[in-house]
Structures are given as C-alpha cells and as structure tokens.
Amino acid sequence: MxxxxxxxxxxxxxxxxxxxxxxxxxxxxxxxxxxxxxxxxxxxxxxxxxxxxxxxxxxxxxxxxxxxxxxxxxxxxxxxxxxxxxxxxxxxxxxxxxxxxxxxxxxxxxxxxxxxFVRQDDAIEAQLRSVLADYAGDRDRWHVHVTDGVAVVSGEFEDEAERRVIALLAKCVPGVVCTELRSQAPA
Known part of the structure; x- marks a missing residue:
C-alpha cells in the first residue's frame, strides 16, 4: 500500500x-x-x-x-x-x-x-456503543453488532418509546444503513 x-x-x-x-x-x-x-x-x-x-x-x-x-x-x-x-x-x-x-x-x-486495519463496521459499532452508553448513563444495557452497515441492538428496552429512541440514535451514527432491535429478557 x-x-x-x-x-x-x-x-x-x-x-x-x-x-x-x-x-x-x-x-x-x-x-x-x-x-x-x-x-x-x-x-x-x-x-x-x-x-x-x-x-x-x-x-x-x-x-x-x-x-x-x-x-x-x-x-x-x-x-x-x-x-x-x-x-x-x-x-x-x-x-x-x-x-x-x-x-x-x-x-x-x-x-x-x-x-x-479497522473495518468500517468496527468503527460504526464503536461509535454506536459510545452513543448508547451516553444515553444509558454508561450502563451496559445493550449488545451492539454491525455488519455491512446494519446495526443490530439487542437487550432490554423499557418500552416502545425507548425502542424508538434507540432506533433514532442508531440512525444518527454515520454509516448505519438500517437498524434491527432485538429484545432479550433479563438473565
């Protein structure tokens, strides 16, 4: 190179x-x-x-x-x-x-x-994690994975309003082309 x-x-x-x-x-x-x-x-x-x-x-x-x-x-x-x-x-x-x-x-x-050395998805994922950590007050509430610009956010959501907020926050991260939210029950 x-x-x-x-x-x-x-x-x-x-x-x-x-x-x-x-x-x-x-x-x-x-x-x-x-x-x-x-x-x-x-x-x-x-x-x-x-x-x-x-x-x-x-x-x-x-x-x-x-x-x-x-x-x-x-x-x-x-x-x-x-x-x-x-x-x-x-x-x-x-x-x-x-x-x-x-x-x-x-x-x-x-x-x-x-x-x-860093895949674009890795950079997007890191930024989205940071945005969600800021929103959640640095509590680790969601797991984030990005592939080809598709962000998958899984974890617990308080309600439908929070799901919409998380989807909007993800949409604001450059490189995110679409977002999937997956609910997981608490362990």
Whole structure:
C-alpha cells in the first residue's frame, strides 16, 4: 500500500504569512495535529504543529513562519506505508505531508495509517456503543453488532418509546444503513 492510497485530501494548509491565531484555530476546527506550510507555488516549506502553537504562547498575532518546524520531511505519493510508519515512529511525527512533483497533494496521519486495519463496521459499532452508553448513563444495557452497515441492538428496552429512541440514535451514527432491535429478557 502507498501514500496515495491512504492520504487525507484536500489538505488544510497555511502559508508563511498566516497568523498564529488563525493557524491555531484551524488545528482545532479541523481536528488535525499539524498544518503544512506552503509557499506561493504550493510547495511545503514547513509544518505548523500543535506543539508549535503551544510554543507561541501569547504571540498570536505573529506569523506561522516564525514558529513553524522547518525543514519538514515530505514523502512522494508512491512511498510505501510501512516506510512512512517507520519514519513517523522513529521521529515521533503525527503526520507527514505528501507531495507530487514537489507540490502538496495530501497528508498522512497516524489515523490514516490505522484506517486500513479497522473495518468500517468496527468503527460504526464503536461509535454506536459510545452513543448508547451516553444515553444509558454508561450502563451496559445493550449488545451492539454491525455488519455491512446494519446495526443490530439487542437487550432490554423499557418500552416502545425507548425502542424508538434507540432506533433514532442508531440512525444518527454515520454509516448505519438500517437498524434491527432485538429484545432479550433479563438473565
């Protein structure tokens, strides 16, 4: 597997003159650990990380060029993911920009490296379990299993109104295509 197969795109990026305040807001808004810093030709000249943002302190009106990490390691689109993972682990990186002919085209994060190992159904199932645990006050009331986007929720339901609530909660989880509720008597 190669970088181009797992990279995230489009990439949230900043330029050398972006204010630290704006770059920090982008990190938070998009839930990313780092923003590639590009020049006018869209070539990566640095990276602005969460650690860089913290190091800025009260210098929020300064530009990222003053605080970015540079030089930054980039990888071509055809780089093997094993090589990227080794590089990220060795250098303790959370993400690596991906380039084509020197131009930024994507970014590979640790999450991107993990994604191929987790089935989509597993991610849906985990999120649905979390939603139901929040609803139930962290009491483990239902068993959840997802196959091909079909969520099966089994356990005790107080009444028909609760069944409808559980079905609606499941429907709100991205990836759930349909929900089956199965009642089980208490043990």
């Amino acid at each position: 190669h970088a181009w197969e797992i990279m995230s795109k489009p990439v949230v990026r900043v330029n050398l003159s972006t204010l630290v305040r704006e770059a920090s807001a982008l990190l938070i808004r998009h839930g990313v650990a780092a923003l590639p810093v590009v020049n006018a030709d869209n070539q990566v000249v640095g990276i602005f990380t969460e650690a860089d943002a913290l190091r800025c302190g009260e210098h929020l009106e300064d530009v990222v060029e003053a605080f970015m990490t540079s030089p930054v390691k980039v990888v071509p689109m055809d780089t093997d993911v094993d090589q990227i993972a080794r590089h990220m682990l060795t250098d303790r990186l959370r993400s690596v920009p991906v380039v084509k002919d020197g131009v930024l085209v994507g970014i590979v994060s640790r999450r991107d490296l993990l994604r191929p």
